[in-house]
Amino acid sequence: MTAAEFFDAKMRRFRIASKEPYAWFVTRGPGEGTLDTTLLAGALEAGAEVRFRSRLEPSSADLVATGPQTPDGLARETAFETDGTTRVRVLYDPSVAPGGYAYLFTVGGRGTFGCAIVRDLGGIDRYFEKAKEKLLSVDEIPVEGPRDAYSFMNFALAPEPRRDGRPAAGEAGAFQDYLFGLGMRYAISSGALAADALLTGRDFSALARERFGRRQRVSLVNRYLYEAGGAFGLSLFARFATRMDFRTVLSAFYRPGAVRLALAPLVEALWKNRGLCAHRLPPHWCRAREREIRAPELGRIG
Ligand SMILES: Cc1cc2nc3c(=O)[nH]c(=O)nc-3n(C[C@H](O)[C@H](O)[C@H](O)COP(=O)(O)OP(=O)(O)OC[C@H]3O[C@@H](n4cnc5c(N)ncnc54)[C@H](O)[C@@H]3O)c2cc1C
Incomplete structure (x- = not known):
């Protein structure tokens, strides 16, 4: 495009x-030449056995990639x-x-x-x-x-992307872009990284933090700015985007720059869910549902 x-x-x-x-x-x-068919063909060629319409308990898998847990x-x-x-x-x-x-x-x-x-x-x-x-x-x-x-x-910041004690890739491990929900690249690259870590005995969590941590924190800040802008901000963004090469605009947004990284702890504190959640991840950050963001918490940040 x-x-x-x-x-x-x-x-x-x-x-x-x-x-x-x-x-x-x-x-x-399932059609011809789709992303899924192409990945399936690659897996079969590499010797994988694929079972359709079959459930596996995450606790008995080497790597969990079961997708999102709860709708954020x-x-x-x-x-x-x-x-x-x-x-x-x-x-x-x-x-x-x-x-x-x-x-x-x-x-x-x-x-x-x-x-x-x-x-x-x-x-x-x-x-x-x-x-x-x-x-x-x-x-x-x-x-x-x-x-x-x-x-x-779903979206969370999970320093240990694991489910039921197993390494988790894709949205099961909370790898997702929080700005626009574009998680396909995250799913494929976190899956490849997890497989590589398994085969070489390296620590997947540490590798994932290094590879995706900053980008995910920046996507959280981007989401905050996106929502804070409201209708006026979004109109301004659309107008601004007409004046520049849109690939350059997107790269600037997605680059983990120092200013937005510095804002991440503030957004994390402001939006932090202090109650229960359904992500089924080890200790992690996730966003409070609207009714859970209470005035005293907002006051503390300000
Ligand atoms: C409406 C919509 C539009 C999107 N558009 C884009 C886009 O334009 N670009 C982009 O990059 N991303 C997009 N995304 C996000 C992207 O689709 C997801 O982030 C990505 O597919 C996540 O991949 P995944 O492998 O982690 O999970 P999934 O794609 O959800 O795959 C998980 C699979 O595991 C299976 N499964 C679950 N539990 C078990 C079990 N116990 N045993 C066996 N199998 C199990 C599920 O049936 C599913 O097939 C979109 C998402 C939505 C909702």
Whole structure:
């Protein structure tokens, strides 16, 4: 992808572009040439035995990669067939996607419409319908054979990415980008790192902290800034993004720079969950649910 259209809460359109691709479309699932099929073929070639529709207890595995445990962010998506026009549209509007964003992608005859949120998760259907109405108001788009699905992501900072005493990769080990929930690269690279650590007898937790720790802390700060900006901040971000190469904008955001790393302990203290959670990880940082952030805690940080 080298271009996209961003929309703010007032449906003002901002066109962004980059010289080199700033992201790639990836096809998932069982079809030919998808990411999953390609990884499966590589595993089989390396001698792995793959069992479908079979559960393994994490405590009896060498490495756990069972995905997210609990919804810190929730998405509803519709996949459909459509015309051949390429459309990459993202709507930044906290009133229809609180803490998240809504998107409409159509590429090569396939389309996805989605709404991802990190607050008021119970309202996902309401937000989905509102976001759909807004994004589909831009133009008429053919929608054939729509299929709906819900999915979720989790986020935590886990110095020991383990589950049931076993090393955990991907979202099971809390490897995730908290800004936009883009965890595929984390899943693949933490899985490769964990496998390498197992084979060479090295300490996966230490390797993972070194490789991913700073990036994950910066993604937490990015998320804080993203939510704190509100509709006005997001509109400003979209406007700003039109003026620069978008790949450069994204690299700057994702680079673990000194200023944002210095802010991380403040955000961690402000958002810290001091109660129970469902992440099933050793001692870790995770975010308090909205009702758990109490005024005295906010006061202490300020
Ligand atoms: C709506 C949505 C859109 C996203 N879009 C993007 C994107 O554009 N780019 C990006 O980089 N990331 C994206 N992500 C995030 C990305 O999909 C995840 O971070 C990534 O797939 C996590 O990989 P994983 O292997 O850790 O877990 P998963 O992909 O969830 O895989 C875990 C697998 O383990 C299986 N499993 C669970 N328990 C057991 C058990 N006991 N025994 C055997 N098998 C078990 C599950 O069935 C599942 O197949 C998106 C996420 C969502 C929800």
